[in-house]
Amino acid sequence: MNRGWNRCPIFSDTGDRFLLLKTFGESVERFKIKIHAFSLMPNHYHLLIETPLGNLSRAMQYIDGVYTQRFNRKYNRDGSLFRGRFKSILIQKDSYFLEVTRYIHMNGTKAKLISGPEKDPYASHQFYLHPQKAPAWLETSTVFSYFDPDPKEARDQFHRFVIKEPPHDIDNTLSNPRWPAILGNKKFKKWIRTEFVENNKKPLDTPQDRPLRQKLSPNEVINQIVKIYHTDKALIQGRYSSYKNEARQATMIFLRTYSLLSYTEIGALLGGVTYGAISPVCRKGETDKSPLFFKVKAQLDKLIKYQL
Template sequence: MSRPLRIQFPKALYHVTSRGDRKGMIYRDHVDRSVWLSLLAKVCADYHFIVHSFCQMGNHYHLVVETPDGNLSQGMRQLNGMYAQYFNRRHDLVGHLFQGRYYAVLAQREAYLQQLSRYVVLNPVRAQLVTSPGEWPWSSYRHVMAQDSCPDWLDVGSTLRIFSDNPETAVAAYERFVIAGIGAPSPLLQARHQLILGDDAFVASLQLPTSADKLRTVAKEQRRAMATSLQEYSAQSPTRNDAMASAYLSNAYTMAQIAAHFGVAIKTVSRAVKKNRVR
């Protein structure tokens, strides 16, 4: 009997990102950004999430989040679901806001909390929207730097204590560390099978399959577990072709699986995907 896979468990730490469907904007103005933050606060309260770092971009967001109760999928489903309902209602839209649900990489806290927190707040700099992370008001950077008041759901202390127990010394060291990371490669490039950041002992503790083929299967199963169901694609898309194309482009389903669900030939799914890509 194969050992159980442990990707969700108490006190797990993740880098999470969620992107707009077809690269669409998920925030149109400051009102949208503020509402998303208020919904994030509610999810943190309801599901006991601890956010260590965040950044709102235009068509996606990033979180470094800890789950004391081992319930990432439940909380993220609530966050994206509530925000999508709000966004569509406010902007008089229908259909998907997000491309699938979210993408998460499990991280070894001791080795990667510092690096991931820096990576997240440097997103606006990498995108050339600003020259310094402090110029971007929609990330955790200014909160860690004590330039803006810190919400209850954001844990800046864990990040700062990595640098020093003295608050002023820690803030100065954090600033130097972040600035030194401009132009550095993403720590996510070190993820094993796009799922896990950690050393051999950490990976072993997760009770993962050992063969490369089995790990690839695990990665595929994880993406599928985080993806929108085919039933949801069918219910939320304006046409069947849109539903089939969106499901395939989420990378969670094969054309054969989609064809079987919708009761069509594989070539019908292929045509729907091609039409979607040329729009």
């Protein structure tokens, strides 16, 4: 999922929506991902993606980057279209796959943009009901495998499932702005922690295991720094704040490691700081830092552990 910068619209007309759908199709071909469901909302979009090659980050960078280039070229604009890095949640397929599909397909209905998912022209539900109209890149067979072998009956069963009220706990989890890193049962979560987090045996994604690491929003990081350093946001985010200010240096480092922002995104949040100023601070990392720095780090680690 990704949202427009400052919650601004990411589409200006219907053609823009088809432009993003075209980019989805290209990403399937280029990165061999599987797109099971999508929903295009006025200022954000949702995707249910499977990555057999473990390349989620590359695929999403392509989608957001290429669509932004095309949008900017069409409207003669420049700059970011999206707020930054996408949000993702790792899903246990057998237990939660259908629930996430339902959540995505019901987005427009819940937002009261349309009266039902079957009437949403910018979500994949219509293509499940009318597969002859579906784009070649939309993977529908996995969803239908959970229903009747007869195609027509499977479509009817799936539609009834989608419009049925979801379990309260699942709906609350997916509707919460702060998603957990993992959506699954205790056994699945333990396996993920053991295999991919604690033992660091192999990545879940390339080049980094970002789906599990991109947990904290920039505001969450900055708020902890302000609280623990007893400072003011203006002293951290002001364009002319001192580079020797450890709270400001900590902000650069932790936005990079806990929010996974690029140097450009960090610079924009800190009043226009350049790549050349941020890069050496992040490379130096924990060297010569005070106990307050490590207190912030410990608190951020606690917030991440709470989400897992």
